[in-house]
Amino acid sequence: xxxxxxxxxxxxxxxxxxxxxxxxxxxxxxxxxxxxxxxxxxxxxxxxxxxxxxxxxxxxxxxxxxxxxxxxxxxxxxxxxxxxxxxxxxxxxxxxxxxxxxxxxxxxxxxxxxxxxxxxxxxxxxxxxxxxxxxxxxxxxxxxxxxxxxxxxxxxxxxxxxxxxxxxxxxxxxxxxxxxxxxxxxxxxxxxxxxxxxxxxxxxxxxxxxxxxxxxxxxxxxxxxxxxxxxxxxxxxxxxxxxxxxxxxxxxxxxxxxxxxxxxxxxxxxxxxxxxxxxxxxxxxxxxxxxxxxxxxxxxxxxxxxxxxxxxxxxxxxxxxxxxxxxxxxxxxxxxxxxxxxxxxxxxxxxxxxxxxxxxxxxxxxxxxxxxxxxxxxxxxxxxxxxxxxxxxxxxxxxxxxxxxxxxxxxxxxxxxxxxxxxxxxxxxxxxxxxxxxxxxxxxxxxxxxx
RNA sequence: GUGGGUGUAGCUCAGCUGGUAGAGCGCUGCGUUGUGGUCGCAGAUGUCGCGGGUUCGAGUCCCGUCACUCACCCCA
Numbered sequence: 378x379x380x381x382x383x384x385x386x387x388x389x390x391x392x393x394x395x396x397x398x399x400x401x402x403x404x405x406x407x408x409x410x411x412x413x414x415x416x417x418x419x420x421x422x423x424x425x426x427x428x429x430x431x432x433x434x435x436x437x438x439x440x441x442x443x444x445x446x447x448x449x450x451x452x453x454x455x456x457x458x459x460x461x462x463x464x465x466x467x468x469x470x471x472x473x474x475x476x477x478x479x480x481x482x483x484x485x486x487x488x489x490x491x492x493x494x495x496x497x498x499x500x501x502x503x504x505x506x507x508x509x510x511x512x513x514x515x516x517x518x519x520x521x522x523x524x525x526x527x528x529x530x531x532x533x534x535x536x537x538x539x540x541x542x543x544x545x546x547x548x549x550x551x552x553x554x555x556x557x558x559x560x561x562x563x564x565x566x567x568x569x570x571x572x573x574x575x576x577x578x579x580x581x582x583x584x585x586x587x588x589x590x591x592x593x594x595x596x597x598x599x600x601x602x603x604x605x606x607x608x609x610x611x612x613x614x615x616x617x618x619x620x621x622x623x624x625x626x627x628x629x630x631x632x633x634x635x636x637x638x639x640x641x642x643x644x645x646x647x648x649x650x651x652x653x654x655x656x657x658x659x660x661x662x663x664x665x666x667x668x669x670x671x672x673x674x675x676x677x678x679x680x681x682x683x684x685x686x687x688x689x690x691x692x693x694x695x696x697x698x699x700x701x702x703x704x705x706x707x708x709x710x711x712x713x714x715x716x717x718x719x720x721x722x723x724x725x726x727x728x729x730x731x732x733x734x735x736x737x738x739x740x741x742x743x744x745x746x747x748x749x750x751x752x753x754x755x756x757x758x759x760x761x762x763x764x765x766x767x768x769x770x771x772x773x774x775x776x777x778x779x780x781x782x783x784x785x786x787x788x789x790x791x792x793x794x795x796x797x798x799x800x801x802x803x804x805x806x807x808x809x810x811x812x813x814x815x816x817x818x819x820x821x822x823x824x825x826x827x828x
Numbered sequence: 829g830u831g832g833g834u835g836u837a838g839c840u841c842a843g844c845u846g847g848u849a850g851a852g853c854g855c856u857g858c859g860u861u862g863u864g865g866u867c868g869c870a871g872a873u874g875u876c877g878c879g880g881g882u883u884c885g886a887g888u889c890c891c892g893u894c895a896c897u898c899a900c901c902c903c904a
Contacts, residue, residue, distance in 0.1 A: 385896060437902085459904085491902065492829085503904060653903095665904095678904065701904025730862080758862095765864040776863085789864070 386493030437490030547626025719772025
Protein backbone atom coordinates (compact mmCIF):
# COMPACT_ATOMS: atom_id res chain seq x y z
CA UNK A 378 0.00 0.00 0.00
CA UNK A 379 1.08 3.53 -0.61
CA UNK A 380 3.01 5.06 2.24
CA UNK A 381 5.81 7.47 2.81
CA UNK A 382 9.24 6.31 1.77
CA UNK A 383 12.65 7.77 1.22
CA UNK A 384 13.45 11.03 2.93
CA UNK A 385 11.78 11.17 6.30
CA UNK A 386 9.23 13.95 6.49
CA UNK A 387 9.02 14.37 2.71
CA UNK A 388 6.24 11.97 1.83
CA UNK A 389 5.80 10.49 -1.62
CA UNK A 390 2.76 8.37 -2.37
CA UNK A 391 2.50 5.54 -4.85
CA UNK A 392 0.08 6.22 -7.72
CA UNK A 393 -2.98 4.80 -5.94
CA UNK A 394 -2.16 6.94 -2.93
CA UNK A 395 -1.84 10.02 -5.08
CA UNK A 396 -5.30 9.25 -6.49
CA UNK A 397 -6.65 9.41 -2.95
CA UNK A 398 -4.88 12.72 -2.37
CA UNK A 399 -6.22 14.12 -5.65
CA UNK A 400 -9.74 13.16 -4.64
CA UNK A 401 -9.30 15.23 -1.47
CA UNK A 402 -7.79 18.13 -3.43
CA UNK A 403 -10.53 18.06 -6.07
CA UNK A 404 -13.22 18.03 -3.40
CA UNK A 405 -11.61 20.84 -1.48
CA UNK A 406 -11.43 23.02 -4.55
CA UNK A 407 -14.99 22.25 -5.61
CA UNK A 408 -16.46 23.05 -2.18
CA UNK A 409 -14.35 26.18 -1.68
CA UNK A 410 -15.44 27.55 -5.06
CA UNK A 411 -19.03 26.54 -4.36
CA UNK A 412 -18.85 29.00 -1.47
CA UNK A 413 -17.39 31.73 -3.60
CA UNK A 414 -13.80 31.64 -2.44
CA UNK A 415 -11.42 32.89 -5.08
CA UNK A 416 -8.21 31.02 -5.84
CA UNK A 417 -4.80 32.40 -4.98
CA UNK A 418 -1.26 31.11 -5.03
CA UNK A 419 1.70 32.86 -3.52
CA UNK A 420 5.39 32.22 -4.18
CA UNK A 421 7.09 29.54 -2.10
CA UNK A 422 9.68 31.87 -0.54
CA UNK A 423 9.42 34.94 1.61
CA UNK A 424 12.07 37.21 3.03
CA UNK A 425 13.12 35.75 6.35
CA UNK A 426 12.00 38.82 8.25
CA UNK A 427 8.46 38.41 6.88
CA UNK A 428 8.30 34.86 8.22
CA UNK A 429 9.95 35.48 11.53
CA UNK A 430 8.47 38.25 13.54
CA UNK A 431 11.03 40.02 15.63
CA UNK A 432 12.41 38.04 18.52
CA UNK A 433 11.10 34.81 16.99
CA UNK A 434 14.17 32.83 16.04
CA UNK A 435 13.09 29.33 17.04
CA UNK A 436 10.69 28.79 14.12
CA UNK A 437 12.01 25.91 12.10
CA UNK A 438 12.20 27.35 8.60
CA UNK A 439 14.31 26.34 5.63
CA UNK A 440 16.60 29.02 4.29
CA UNK A 441 16.89 29.24 0.50
CA UNK A 442 19.82 30.63 -1.42
CA UNK A 443 21.51 30.20 -4.80
CA UNK A 444 24.43 27.80 -4.70
CA UNK A 445 26.49 30.42 -6.49
CA UNK A 446 25.40 33.30 -4.33
CA UNK A 447 28.05 35.42 -2.68
CA UNK A 448 27.77 36.41 0.95
CA UNK A 449 25.43 39.33 1.41
CA UNK A 450 24.49 39.81 -2.23
CA UNK A 451 20.84 38.91 -1.74
CA UNK A 452 18.11 39.25 0.80
CA UNK A 453 17.76 36.19 2.99
CA UNK A 454 14.89 34.01 1.75
CA UNK A 455 13.15 31.09 3.36
CA UNK A 456 10.41 28.62 2.37
CA UNK A 457 7.06 29.56 3.87
CA UNK A 458 5.94 27.43 6.82
CA UNK A 459 2.25 28.21 6.41
CA UNK A 460 -0.07 30.01 3.99
CA UNK A 461 -1.38 32.68 6.35
CA UNK A 462 1.76 34.75 6.70
CA UNK A 463 2.41 34.94 2.94
CA UNK A 464 -1.26 35.75 2.38
CA UNK A 465 -1.09 38.60 4.88
CA UNK A 466 1.95 39.96 3.07
CA UNK A 467 0.10 39.62 -0.25
CA UNK A 468 -2.96 41.45 1.07
CA UNK A 469 -0.94 44.45 2.20
CA UNK A 470 1.02 44.54 -1.07
CA UNK A 471 -2.08 44.34 -3.26
CA UNK A 472 -4.70 45.99 -1.10
CA UNK A 473 -5.54 48.61 -3.71
CA UNK A 474 -6.25 45.92 -6.32
CA UNK A 475 -8.30 43.61 -4.10
CA UNK A 476 -11.96 43.81 -3.16
CA UNK A 477 -12.95 43.50 0.48
CA UNK A 478 -14.19 41.52 2.18
CA UNK A 479 -11.84 39.20 0.35
CA UNK A 480 -12.68 35.49 0.29
CA UNK A 481 -9.75 33.43 -0.95
CA UNK A 482 -8.63 29.84 -0.93
CA UNK A 483 -5.07 28.67 -1.27
CA UNK A 484 -3.80 25.11 -1.63
CA UNK A 485 -0.03 24.79 -1.53
CA UNK A 486 2.91 22.99 -0.03
CA UNK A 487 4.55 24.38 3.07
CA UNK A 488 7.80 23.42 4.79
CA UNK A 489 8.78 23.08 8.43
CA UNK A 490 12.04 21.84 9.91
CA UNK A 491 10.50 20.00 12.85
CA UNK A 492 11.28 16.36 13.53
CA UNK A 493 8.83 14.23 11.58
CA UNK A 494 6.62 11.51 13.03
CA UNK A 495 3.22 10.05 12.25
CA UNK A 496 1.08 12.80 10.76
CA UNK A 497 3.91 15.36 11.01
CA UNK A 498 5.95 16.19 7.99
CA UNK A 499 8.62 18.57 6.82
CA UNK A 500 6.94 19.10 3.46
CA UNK A 501 3.16 19.00 3.33
CA UNK A 502 0.11 20.47 1.64
CA UNK A 503 -2.35 22.76 3.32
CA UNK A 504 -5.71 23.90 2.01
CA UNK A 505 -6.65 27.27 3.50
CA UNK A 506 -9.66 29.50 3.32
CA UNK A 507 -9.63 32.99 4.79
CA UNK A 508 -11.94 35.99 4.78
CA UNK A 509 -10.29 39.35 5.27
CA UNK A 510 -11.87 42.77 5.56
CA UNK A 511 -10.78 46.32 6.26
CA UNK A 512 -10.87 47.59 9.86
CA UNK A 513 -13.74 45.33 10.94
CA UNK A 514 -14.80 41.83 9.96
CA UNK A 515 -18.32 40.62 10.72
CA UNK A 516 -18.49 37.79 13.25
CA UNK A 517 -20.90 35.65 11.21
CA UNK A 518 -17.89 34.63 9.10
CA UNK A 519 -16.55 32.69 12.07
CA UNK A 520 -19.40 30.20 11.74
CA UNK A 521 -19.10 30.21 7.96
CA UNK A 522 -15.48 29.03 8.04
CA UNK A 523 -16.33 25.97 10.09
CA UNK A 524 -19.36 25.22 7.94
CA UNK A 525 -17.39 25.27 4.70
CA UNK A 526 -14.89 22.79 6.13
CA UNK A 527 -17.71 20.67 7.52
CA UNK A 528 -19.07 20.50 3.98
CA UNK A 529 -15.68 19.32 2.72
CA UNK A 530 -15.71 16.51 5.28
CA UNK A 531 -19.27 15.60 4.42
CA UNK A 532 -18.24 15.42 0.76
CA UNK A 533 -15.56 12.82 1.47
CA UNK A 534 -17.65 9.71 2.14
CA UNK A 535 -14.63 7.53 2.91
CA UNK A 536 -13.64 9.75 5.85
CA UNK A 537 -14.40 8.82 9.46
CA UNK A 538 -16.89 11.29 10.99
CA UNK A 539 -15.23 14.65 11.68
CA UNK A 540 -16.04 17.06 14.49
CA UNK A 541 -14.91 20.67 14.36
CA UNK A 542 -14.27 21.87 17.90
CA UNK A 543 -14.68 25.57 18.46
CA UNK A 544 -13.55 27.77 21.29
CA UNK A 545 -12.88 31.45 21.79
CA UNK A 546 -9.66 32.98 23.01
CA UNK A 547 -11.51 35.69 24.85
CA UNK A 548 -13.31 33.08 26.93
CA UNK A 549 -10.05 31.52 28.08
CA UNK A 550 -8.20 34.78 28.62
CA UNK A 551 -11.16 36.41 30.34
CA UNK A 552 -11.70 33.40 32.56
CA UNK A 553 -8.03 33.16 33.51
CA UNK A 554 -7.83 36.89 34.09
CA UNK A 555 -10.90 36.71 36.31
CA UNK A 556 -9.15 33.99 38.30
CA UNK A 557 -5.92 35.93 38.54
CA UNK A 558 -3.83 33.40 36.62
CA UNK A 559 -0.37 34.82 35.81
CA UNK A 560 1.22 32.29 33.51
CA UNK A 561 -1.51 31.97 30.87
CA UNK A 562 0.68 30.18 28.27
CA UNK A 563 1.63 27.47 30.78
CA UNK A 564 -2.03 26.90 31.61
CA UNK A 565 -2.93 26.71 27.92
CA UNK A 566 -0.17 24.20 27.27
CA UNK A 567 -1.43 22.01 30.10
CA UNK A 568 -5.05 22.27 28.94
CA UNK A 569 -3.97 21.37 25.43
CA UNK A 570 -2.84 17.96 26.68
CA UNK A 571 -6.25 17.06 28.09
CA UNK A 572 -7.01 14.58 25.30
CA UNK A 573 -3.63 12.97 25.58
CA UNK A 574 -2.99 12.59 29.30
CA UNK A 575 -6.41 13.01 30.89
CA UNK A 576 -7.81 15.40 33.52
CA UNK A 577 -5.96 14.01 36.54
CA UNK A 578 -2.50 14.58 35.06
CA UNK A 579 -3.49 17.95 33.66
CA UNK A 580 -4.57 18.97 37.15
CA UNK A 581 -1.15 17.96 38.46
CA UNK A 582 0.52 20.05 35.75
CA UNK A 583 -1.65 23.03 36.61
CA UNK A 584 -0.81 22.85 40.29
CA UNK A 585 2.89 22.47 39.44
CA UNK A 586 2.69 25.61 37.33
CA UNK A 587 1.69 27.55 40.43
CA UNK A 588 -2.11 27.46 40.51
CA UNK A 589 -3.92 26.86 43.76
CA UNK A 590 -5.99 23.70 44.00
CA UNK A 591 -9.21 25.67 43.74
CA UNK A 592 -8.09 27.62 40.68
CA UNK A 593 -6.75 24.46 39.05
CA UNK A 594 -10.09 22.76 39.59
CA UNK A 595 -11.99 25.62 38.01
CA UNK A 596 -9.58 25.83 35.05
CA UNK A 597 -10.06 22.12 34.55
CA UNK A 598 -13.83 22.40 34.93
CA UNK A 599 -13.91 25.05 32.22
CA UNK A 600 -11.84 22.86 29.90
CA UNK A 601 -14.29 20.00 30.20
CA UNK A 602 -17.33 21.93 29.07
CA UNK A 603 -18.77 21.03 25.68
CA UNK A 604 -21.99 21.73 23.89
CA UNK A 605 -23.82 22.97 20.84
CA UNK A 606 -26.00 25.77 22.23
CA UNK A 607 -26.34 28.55 24.80
CA UNK A 608 -26.18 26.12 27.70
CA UNK A 609 -22.40 26.24 27.29
CA UNK A 610 -22.38 29.86 28.47
CA UNK A 611 -24.57 28.96 31.43
CA UNK A 612 -22.19 26.21 32.46
CA UNK A 613 -19.24 28.59 32.26
CA UNK A 614 -20.97 31.25 34.31
CA UNK A 615 -21.88 28.63 36.89
CA UNK A 616 -18.15 28.36 37.66
CA UNK A 617 -18.42 31.78 39.28
CA UNK A 618 -15.84 33.74 37.35
CA UNK A 619 -16.71 37.11 35.88
CA UNK A 620 -14.81 39.29 33.48
CA UNK A 621 -15.93 41.56 30.61
CA UNK A 622 -13.71 39.75 28.12
CA UNK A 623 -15.20 36.44 29.22
CA UNK A 624 -18.72 37.71 28.53
CA UNK A 625 -17.71 39.00 25.10
CA UNK A 626 -16.09 35.70 24.22
CA UNK A 627 -19.06 33.64 25.40
CA UNK A 628 -21.44 35.67 23.28
CA UNK A 629 -19.26 35.11 20.21
CA UNK A 630 -18.80 31.44 20.90
CA UNK A 631 -22.49 30.77 21.39
CA UNK A 632 -23.30 32.71 18.22
CA UNK A 633 -20.86 30.59 16.18
CA UNK A 634 -22.06 27.28 17.56
CA UNK A 635 -25.75 28.06 17.24
CA UNK A 636 -25.37 29.36 13.67
CA UNK A 637 -23.45 26.22 12.72
CA UNK A 638 -25.96 23.98 14.42
CA UNK A 639 -28.78 25.42 12.33
CA UNK A 640 -27.05 24.50 9.06
CA UNK A 641 -25.24 21.28 9.86
CA UNK A 642 -26.29 19.77 13.17
CA UNK A 643 -23.61 17.82 15.01
CA UNK A 644 -20.68 18.80 12.81
CA UNK A 645 -19.47 21.62 15.02
CA UNK A 646 -19.39 21.87 18.80
CA UNK A 647 -18.11 24.25 21.42
CA UNK A 648 -15.20 22.66 23.24
CA UNK A 649 -13.69 24.81 25.94
CA UNK A 650 -10.40 22.95 26.05
CA UNK A 651 -9.30 23.98 22.56
CA UNK A 652 -6.43 26.38 23.17
CA UNK A 653 -4.01 26.62 20.20
CA UNK A 654 -0.66 28.38 20.59
CA UNK A 655 -1.11 31.89 21.85
CA UNK A 656 0.32 33.68 18.80
CA UNK A 657 -2.01 35.69 16.57
CA UNK A 658 -5.45 34.28 17.32
CA UNK A 659 -7.66 36.76 19.12
CA UNK A 660 -11.15 35.23 19.12
CA UNK A 661 -12.66 32.09 17.64
CA UNK A 662 -10.33 29.10 17.33
CA UNK A 663 -10.95 25.76 15.59
CA UNK A 664 -9.56 22.25 15.78
CA UNK A 665 -10.86 19.15 14.03
CA UNK A 666 -10.63 15.52 15.05
CA UNK A 667 -11.77 12.36 13.33
CA UNK A 668 -13.89 9.92 15.32
CA UNK A 669 -11.75 7.04 16.49
CA UNK A 670 -8.53 8.90 15.70
CA UNK A 671 -8.61 11.69 18.27
CA UNK A 672 -5.02 11.10 19.33
CA UNK A 673 -3.85 11.55 15.74
CA UNK A 674 -4.26 15.28 16.30
CA UNK A 675 -6.12 18.01 14.52
CA UNK A 676 -6.49 17.74 10.76
CA UNK A 677 -8.01 21.16 10.30
CA UNK A 678 -7.39 24.18 12.46
CA UNK A 679 -7.51 27.95 12.45
CA UNK A 680 -9.11 30.95 13.99
CA UNK A 681 -9.72 34.66 13.98
CA UNK A 682 -7.00 37.27 14.07
CA UNK A 683 -8.00 40.88 14.55
CA UNK A 684 -4.77 42.02 12.93
CA UNK A 685 -4.01 39.51 10.20
CA UNK A 686 -2.15 42.24 8.34
CA UNK A 687 -1.43 45.88 8.71
CA UNK A 688 0.40 48.48 6.69
CA UNK A 689 0.63 50.83 9.63
CA UNK A 690 -2.36 52.85 8.52
CA UNK A 691 -5.00 50.22 7.77
CA UNK A 692 -5.62 47.02 9.72
CA UNK A 693 -7.00 43.92 8.03
CA UNK A 694 -8.78 41.54 10.41
CA UNK A 695 -9.32 38.00 9.20
CA UNK A 696 -10.67 34.61 10.02
CA UNK A 697 -9.28 31.46 8.46
CA UNK A 698 -9.07 27.72 8.70
CA UNK A 699 -6.56 25.29 7.25
CA UNK A 700 -7.00 21.68 6.25
CA UNK A 701 -3.89 19.52 6.60
CA UNK A 702 -4.22 17.61 3.35
CA UNK A 703 -1.03 15.60 3.75
CA UNK A 704 -1.80 14.71 7.36
CA UNK A 705 -5.30 13.61 6.40
CA UNK A 706 -4.13 11.55 3.43
CA UNK A 707 -1.34 9.98 5.48
CA UNK A 708 -3.94 8.84 8.00
CA UNK A 709 -6.21 7.41 5.30
CA UNK A 710 -3.37 5.54 3.62
CA UNK A 711 -1.31 4.65 6.69
CA UNK A 712 -4.28 3.13 8.53
CA UNK A 713 -5.74 1.73 5.32
CA UNK A 714 -9.03 3.55 5.79
CA UNK A 715 -9.54 4.43 2.13
CA UNK A 716 -8.29 3.17 -1.20
CA UNK A 717 -8.54 4.03 -4.84
CA UNK A 718 -10.50 1.43 -6.78
CA UNK A 719 -7.55 1.11 -9.16
CA UNK A 720 -4.02 2.37 -9.59
CA UNK A 721 -4.42 3.93 -13.04
CA UNK A 722 -7.05 6.12 -14.71
CA UNK A 723 -7.62 3.60 -17.52
CA UNK A 724 -11.01 1.94 -17.57
CA UNK A 725 -10.06 -0.20 -20.55
CA UNK A 726 -6.93 -1.98 -21.73
CA UNK A 727 -7.07 -2.45 -25.48
CA UNK A 728 -5.34 -5.73 -26.30
CA UNK A 729 -2.91 -5.97 -29.20
CA UNK A 730 -3.19 -9.07 -31.40
CA UNK A 731 0.21 -8.63 -33.03
CA UNK A 732 2.45 -5.67 -33.77
CA UNK A 733 1.18 -5.51 -37.37
CA UNK A 734 -2.35 -4.85 -36.16
CA UNK A 735 -1.42 -2.35 -33.45
CA UNK A 736 -2.96 0.46 -35.54
CA UNK A 737 -6.33 -1.27 -35.19
CA UNK A 738 -5.94 -1.25 -31.40
CA UNK A 739 -4.87 2.39 -31.47
CA UNK A 740 -8.02 3.18 -33.45
CA UNK A 741 -10.19 1.52 -30.79
CA UNK A 742 -8.45 3.55 -28.07
CA UNK A 743 -8.93 6.74 -30.05
CA UNK A 744 -12.64 6.05 -30.46
CA UNK A 745 -13.06 5.38 -26.73
CA UNK A 746 -11.08 8.47 -25.70
CA UNK A 747 -13.06 10.67 -28.04
CA UNK A 748 -16.07 9.82 -25.89
CA UNK A 749 -14.22 10.47 -22.63
CA UNK A 750 -13.39 6.88 -21.72
CA UNK A 751 -9.87 6.69 -20.28
CA UNK A 752 -7.95 3.79 -21.81
CA UNK A 753 -4.54 2.53 -22.78
CA UNK A 754 -3.21 0.14 -25.40
CA UNK A 755 -1.28 -2.96 -24.31
CA UNK A 756 2.46 -2.24 -24.38
CA UNK A 757 3.36 -5.61 -25.96
CA UNK A 758 1.52 -8.06 -28.14
CA UNK A 759 1.90 -10.84 -25.61
CA UNK A 760 -0.35 -13.83 -25.10
CA UNK A 761 -3.80 -12.61 -24.17
CA UNK A 762 -3.40 -14.19 -20.74
CA UNK A 763 -0.52 -11.85 -20.05
CA UNK A 764 -2.35 -8.85 -21.41
CA UNK A 765 -5.29 -9.61 -19.12
CA UNK A 766 -2.89 -9.99 -16.22
CA UNK A 767 -1.39 -6.60 -17.10
CA UNK A 768 -4.88 -5.09 -16.70
CA UNK A 769 -5.66 -7.09 -13.57
CA UNK A 770 -2.51 -5.89 -11.79
CA UNK A 771 -3.48 -2.29 -12.35
CA UNK A 772 -7.13 -2.80 -11.53
CA UNK A 773 -8.27 -1.94 -15.07
CA UNK A 774 -11.74 -3.49 -15.19
CA UNK A 775 -12.11 -4.08 -18.96
CA UNK A 776 -9.97 -5.64 -21.67
CA UNK A 777 -10.90 -4.93 -25.26
CA UNK A 778 -10.15 -7.53 -27.95
CA UNK A 779 -10.03 -6.11 -31.48
CA UNK A 780 -11.17 -8.67 -34.00
CA UNK A 781 -11.89 -8.37 -37.73
CA UNK A 782 -14.92 -10.57 -37.14
CA UNK A 783 -16.25 -8.19 -34.48
CA UNK A 784 -14.62 -6.70 -31.37
CA UNK A 785 -15.38 -8.01 -27.90
CA UNK A 786 -14.89 -6.47 -24.46
CA UNK A 787 -14.37 -8.50 -21.32
CA UNK A 788 -15.14 -7.49 -17.75
CA UNK A 789 -12.23 -9.27 -16.10
CA UNK A 790 -13.87 -9.20 -12.67
CA UNK A 791 -16.89 -11.24 -13.75
CA UNK A 792 -15.31 -12.91 -16.77
CA UNK A 793 -18.24 -11.82 -18.89
CA UNK A 794 -17.23 -11.09 -22.48
CA UNK A 795 -19.58 -9.51 -25.01
CA UNK A 796 -19.53 -8.09 -28.52
CA UNK A 797 -18.90 -4.35 -28.55
CA UNK A 798 -18.50 -1.36 -30.83
CA UNK A 799 -15.86 1.19 -29.88
CA UNK A 800 -18.00 4.04 -31.16
CA UNK A 801 -20.93 3.24 -28.85
CA UNK A 802 -19.84 1.03 -25.94
CA UNK A 803 -19.68 2.75 -22.56
CA UNK A 804 -18.70 1.33 -19.16
CA UNK A 805 -20.98 1.94 -16.16
CA UNK A 806 -20.37 5.32 -14.48
CA UNK A 807 -18.84 3.63 -11.46
CA UNK A 808 -16.10 2.12 -13.66
CA UNK A 809 -15.32 5.19 -15.75
CA UNK A 810 -12.74 6.64 -13.37
CA UNK A 811 -10.93 5.43 -10.29
CA UNK A 812 -12.99 6.16 -7.19
CA UNK A 813 -11.89 6.43 -3.59
CA UNK A 814 -13.79 4.14 -1.27
CA UNK A 815 -13.67 3.36 2.42
CA UNK A 816 -11.98 0.09 3.26
CA UNK A 817 -14.43 -2.14 5.07
CA UNK A 818 -13.33 -4.63 7.70
CA UNK A 819 -13.74 -7.52 5.30
CA UNK A 820 -11.45 -5.97 2.71
CA UNK A 821 -8.87 -4.79 5.17
CA UNK A 822 -6.98 -8.09 5.11
CA UNK A 823 -6.63 -8.70 1.39
CA UNK A 824 -4.29 -6.31 -0.33
CA UNK A 825 -5.86 -6.10 -3.76
CA UNK A 826 -9.37 -7.28 -3.05
CA UNK A 827 -9.47 -9.67 -6.01
CA UNK A 828 -13.14 -10.09 -6.68
C1' G B 829 17.45 20.14 20.00
C1' U B 830 16.82 15.95 24.24
C1' G B 831 15.78 10.78 25.33
C1' G B 832 14.26 5.56 23.87
C1' G B 833 13.58 1.71 19.87
C1' U B 834 14.72 -0.61 15.15
C1' G B 835 17.99 -1.69 10.69
C1' U B 836 18.40 -9.42 7.49
C1' A B 837 15.36 -10.99 -0.04
C1' G B 838 10.81 -6.45 -3.59
C1' C B 839 7.32 -6.68 1.21
C1' U B 840 6.35 -8.70 6.39
C1' C B 841 9.64 -10.90 9.37
C1' A B 842 12.45 -15.54 11.75
C1' G B 843 17.54 -16.54 12.75
C1' C B 844 19.02 -19.96 20.27
C1' U B 845 24.79 -19.45 24.69
C1' G B 846 29.15 -16.71 17.86
C1' G B 847 29.99 -21.99 13.31
C1' U B 848 29.38 -19.36 7.11
C1' A B 849 21.36 -17.13 5.90
C1' G B 850 15.70 -18.94 6.03
C1' A B 851 9.97 -18.69 5.86
C1' G B 852 5.46 -16.59 4.05
C1' C B 853 3.80 -13.27 0.48
C1' G B 854 5.27 -11.29 -4.13
C1' C B 855 8.03 -12.17 -8.77
C1' U B 856 9.52 -15.47 -13.30
C1' G B 857 8.60 -19.97 -16.03
C1' C B 858 5.88 -24.50 -17.00
C1' G B 859 1.28 -27.47 -16.61
C1' U B 860 -2.49 -24.21 -19.86
C1' U B 861 0.94 -23.36 -27.69
C1' G B 862 -3.48 -16.33 -27.94
C1' U B 863 -8.20 -15.44 -22.25
C1' G B 864 -5.68 -13.81 -16.31
C1' G B 865 -7.46 -15.10 -11.24
C1' U B 866 -7.66 -21.06 -8.20
C1' C B 867 -4.38 -25.25 -7.94
C1' G B 868 0.27 -28.01 -8.79
C1' C B 869 5.49 -28.12 -10.08
C1' A B 870 10.05 -25.64 -10.92
C1' G B 871 13.15 -21.25 -10.47
C1' A B 872 15.58 -16.41 -9.41
C1' U B 873 16.84 -12.80 -5.63
C1' G B 874 20.74 -10.68 -0.26
C1' U B 875 27.40 -5.75 0.00
C1' C B 876 22.58 -9.22 7.10
C1' G B 877 22.48 -0.22 7.00
C1' C B 878 27.84 1.45 6.91
C1' G B 879 32.92 1.56 9.17
C1' G B 880 36.13 -0.38 12.67
C1' G B 881 37.28 -3.90 16.77
C1' U B 882 37.33 -8.83 19.54
C1' U B 883 37.71 -13.99 17.61
C1' C B 884 40.28 -19.64 14.24
C1' G B 885 35.32 -17.89 12.86
C1' A B 886 30.55 -12.23 13.59
C1' G B 887 23.75 -11.47 11.03
C1' U B 888 24.83 -12.71 16.31
C1' C B 889 29.50 -9.62 20.93
C1' C B 890 31.95 -4.39 21.53
C1' C B 891 32.77 0.80 19.70
C1' G B 892 31.51 4.46 16.27
C1' U B 893 28.41 6.27 12.46
C1' C B 894 24.15 6.86 9.31
C1' A B 895 19.09 6.04 8.35
C1' C B 896 14.33 5.13 9.93
C1' U B 897 10.99 5.33 14.03
C1' C B 898 8.56 6.72 18.83
C1' A B 899 8.16 10.29 22.93
C1' C B 900 9.20 15.43 24.54
C1' C B 901 8.73 20.32 22.14
C1' C B 902 5.60 22.21 18.55
C1' C B 903 1.96 21.89 15.22
C1' A B 904 -1.66 20.64 9.60
